[in-house]
Amino acid sequence: MKKLILALLAAGTVVTANAQEPRSILLYGDVGLHQQRLPSLQKNTTWNATPGVGYQFNHNWTVGVNISWGQDATKTSAGDKTTMNMYGAGAFARYSQYIRRSEIFFWFAQYEFSYVGGYTTMGGNPATDKYNGVYTRLYPAIGVNVGRGIAMNFSVGGLDYTTTKGDGATYSNNNLNFTFGRFDHFNFGLSKNFNCGHKMHAHHEPGDEVHHRKLDTMEDEDDAAPKPKRKQRSRDEDE
DSSP: OOHHHHHHHHHTTEEEEEEESSSSSEEEOOOOEEEEETTSSEEEEEEEEEEEEEEEEESSSEEEEEHHHHHHHEETTTTTTEEEEEEEEEEEEEEEETTTSSEEEEEEEEEEEEEEEEEEEETTSSSEEEEEEEEEEEEEEEEEETTEEEEEEEEEOOOOEEEEEOOOOOOOEEEEEEEETTTGGEEEEEEEEEEOSSSSOOOOOHHHHHHHHHHHHHHHHHSSSOOOOOOOOOOHOOO
């Protein structure tokens, strides 16, 4: 996995990919996975996936909608398994900015607001502990352009707040979590921008601007240089 990431990063250094094109459609997907084995031989596995689609109306801002699904499963040494299932759907807003003058590395901050729900399953028993509520999250991330409009995204935690209420419960359950920098909340994602503006922007490889500038200069010099005159044949030669 590390070799694959390093190879993609190397590819990003030789391919200019504009993943922040105004008036474009953004498709993205984030996944997270964390496993923990306790001394009691109990195993905890948590995963989540969040695909989304949005419209980027300028170089920095994108708005759209996303859905999410995740599970938090616990398996005891006796083989008993309990799974907490979580789902959600909502809207997001993303602000993106290239790092310095690079067109390869960029950062972005994304805010999400979603309706969420969940339930618990134990073996083949019916679902229990059903709940629903509201979830909001703000997190920063780093992006690396690796192809035409394609980027890899990395994030490590953020700030989130959840308020939910279970079936038949009297009070709501409220949770505020600050997880920035915690690698048990590491997420990896891919995104793709599809241009839908009035003008299609051509793809430029690194060095193209210098190459075209040299060609333009050579053409200007050719135009400015005096053209050789044709020799006039003497009358004697004509005769």
